[in-house]
Amino acid sequence: MSNVIEVDHLNFSFGSGTLTQPVLKDVTISLEEGEIVLITGPSGSGKTTFLTIIGGLRQALHGSVKVLGHQFINSNEQIKVKTRQQIGYIFQQHNLLKSLTALQNVCMTLEINTTMTEQQRYDRAAEMLIAVGLGDRLNYKPDQLSGGQRQRVSIARALVGQPKIILADEPTASLDKQSGYEAVSLLKCLAKESQTTILLVTHDYRILDIADRVVELEDGMIK
Amino acid sequence: MNRFGWLYFPARLAWRQLVFDRTKLVAAICGVLFACVLVFMQLGFKDTLYASAASAPLKLDGDLFLMHKQSEAMWRPIQFKRSELMRVLGNPAVAEAYPLYLGLAPLKNIQTQAKRTLMVYGFDPDSLMFNVDSARNKHIELRLKDTVLFDEYSRPEFGPVRQLLEAGRNMTEINDYKVTIIGLFQLGVSFAADGNVVTSDLNFMRIFPRRNLDDIDMGMIRLNPGASVEHVQAELKSYLNEFVNVFTYEELLRHEKDYWANTAPIGFIFGFGTVMGWVVGLVIVYQILFTDIANHRNEFATLKAMGYEQGYFVRVVFASASFLAVLGFIPGYLLSLGLYNLAESQMYMPMPMLISKVITVFMFILSMCFMAGLLAIRKLKDADPADMF
Ligand SMILES: Nc1ncnc2c1ncn2[C@@H]1O[C@H](COP(=O)(O)OP(=O)(O)OP(=O)(O)O)[C@@H](O)[C@H]1O
Ligand SMILES: [Mg+2]
Numbered sequence: 181m182s183n184v185i186e187v188d189h190l191n192f193s194f195g196s197g198t199l200t201q202p203v204l205k206d207v208t209i210s211l212e213e214g215e216i217v218l219i220t221g222p223s224g225s226g227k228t229t230f231l232t233i234i235g236g237l238r239q240a241l242h243g244s245v246k247v248l249g250h251q252f253i254n255s256n257e258q259i260k261v262k263t264r265q266q267i268g269y270i271f272q273q274h275n276l277l278k279s280l281t282a283l284q285n286v287c288m289t290l291e292i293n294t295t296m297t298e299q300q301r302y303d304r305a306a307e308m309l310i311a312v313g314l315g316d317r318l319n320y321k322p323d324q325l326s327g328g329q330r331q332r333v334s335i336a337r338a339l340v341g342q343p344k345i346i347l348a349d350e351p352t353a354s355l356d357k358q359s360g361y362e363a364v365s366l367l368k369c370l371a372k373e374s375q376t377t378i379l380l381v382t383h384d385y386r387i388l389d390i391a392d393r394v395v396e397l398e399d400g401m402i403k
Numbered sequence: 404m405n406r407f408g409w410l411y412f413p414a415r416l417a418w419r420q421l422v423f424d425r426t427k428l429v430a431a432i433c434g435v436l437f438a439c440v441l442v443f444m445q446l447g448f449k450d451t452l453y454a455s456a457a458s459a460p461l462k463l464d465g466d467l468f469l470m471h472k473q474s475e476a477m478w479r480p481i482q483f484k485r486s487e488l489m490r491v492l493g494n495p496a497v498a499e500a501y502p503l504y505l506g507l508a509p510l511k512n513i514q515t516q517a518k519r520t521l522m523v524y525g526f527d528p529d530s531l532m533f534n535v536d537s538a539r540n541k542h543i544e545l546r547l548k549d550t551v552l553f554d555e556y557s558r559p560e561f562g563p564v565r566q567l568l569e570a571g572r573n574m575t576e577i578n579d580y581k582v583t584i585i586g587l588f589q590l591g592v593s594f595a596a597d598g599n600v601v602t603s604d605l606n607f608m609r610i611f612p613r614r615n616l617d618d619i620d621m622g623m624i625r626l627n628p629g630a631s632v633e634h635v636q637a638e639l640k641s642y643l644n645e646f647v648n649v650f651t652y653e654e655l656l657r658h659e660k661d662y663w664a665n666t667a668p669i670g671f672i673f674g675f676g677t678v679m680g681w682v683v684g685l686v687i688v689y690q691i692l693f694t695d696i697a698n699h700r701n702e703f704a705t706l707k708a709m710g711y712e713q714g715y716f717v718r719v720v721f722a723s724a725s726f727l728a729v730l731g732f733i734p735g736y737l738l739s740l741g742l743y744n745l746a747e748s749q750m751y752m753p754m755p756m757l758i759s760k761v762i763t764v765f766m767f768i769l770s771m772c773f774m775a776g777l778l779a780i781r782k783l784k785d786a787d788p789a790d791m792f
Binding site: 232235237262267278288289292293 | 408412416419420422423424701702705706708709711712788791
């Protein structure tokens, strides 16, 4: 089976000169297609930093980071933008566009790069929202939705483009136990259908059972 | 993304973000509207000023005109000798030459006795100097002693002269000298004079006792049919005294207009007002766009993480700017239309809303909004998707 993400001897530090603060030390990990990997670890251990490097949002200089076959170390912005379009992001805050309805928010993913008609986009987005249980909230704006519902909209937004990879950073942090677990189970269920790889950072020990593999990061090193 | 979506999607997002916050939208529209009205009014006043400045020379029926070099404008002429004008008759192409006498003097309102200054034009009635039919038809009567024609487009402060004449009340005073208004003609007010009166050269000397027929303010020259105006102008320039200007009709119009545009600072003032309107509008629109980007920073960063490129956000900002330009321009145009009518009724000068002016102002507003957009897009740098997790 092919590896969707391959990280080899990745080193990353913030700052420069005497202020250099190493955050990731010699990280090596690979994720297969369809695998669900959870990253846990104490606060400040570098989990978020790791995720932003995988997502092509932060430039690392040492080691090797291959995502979907593209090398991210010393690559140009163009390649990263193209790769990002095949990644779905779920943030700790839902980060929905507050002037758009749930349906329009989900459509934003489909408007980046598409040959679909408006109608096809709407249908796909509506389908996705129905799948996350929001069929009756299609035309609600984010501030008319509950926290759990918003997070479900952002799951729909991440999945609707049929990404190869989902990156999620503490998606359950702003939700209560019940809705947090539901949201993640939903994510797992939908991702398994389409063989999507998931890399999920969490502190939430109740959701560890959805993972194929749990990786612990401590002080920038994988334990 | 196809060509249509290239602009349509960011424009649609810009539109949705604009209408989402109605109060902010209204504030932004008011800013553009304000700039729009300011620019419309400044340009309107300026055009009216120039048009009215040329209203009197526009009606002068001659081929060439003599004016003292130091005459800045017709309303403040420097006199020169009548003999200088008569020398042009030596040129075989010249058919006739007539002096024009100009003077500002108070006219007494027949009803209220209040005095107000207007412009008095004195010339030989047989010269048919003014190309206004109602003035030409009276040239015989104008030869009589102490007769004048009154410009019915003068400001209303001079009284309802038409009604008074119909009621037989035609006696008044100019410069404390008793005259009879024997008829009306049509010219129009300017920034220099609130009204106009035409009289014969002889009556002019009676109204202005200190003036004499030998010191003239302007000279009007008519050429024989077929003569070349430029040619004769060059000849006259070569042998007339160098203190006189020899103007063609168009040059005279330009001379009058240039006085207000350059010599009098009024042209500058209106130009300055126009630029100020642009700058004020720019600052307002810039502020709105800038805070808008700041408020949507997280949303833009999220979209960047999702794979939207920088150009998309630039297009969102410019689309917002264009929407604001159009949304502010439409009410700004309507309001200005009303104000133009109001100004016309107050100034008694025509202030037409020409299509060319509408286009000019729209371009002005559009450039203002684009400039604001250009300044605001720097703020887009702050949207860093790495901060979003
Ligand atoms: N933009 C930044 N500039 C400098 N240092 C940073 C920056 N972001 C994070 N760091 C530092 O890098 C280290 C790792 O941060 P990171 O956000 O990856 O931790 P984390 O594992 O996600 O923690 P948490 O569980 O609290 O979210 C921290 O010590 C932090 O201070
Ligand atoms: Mg973190």
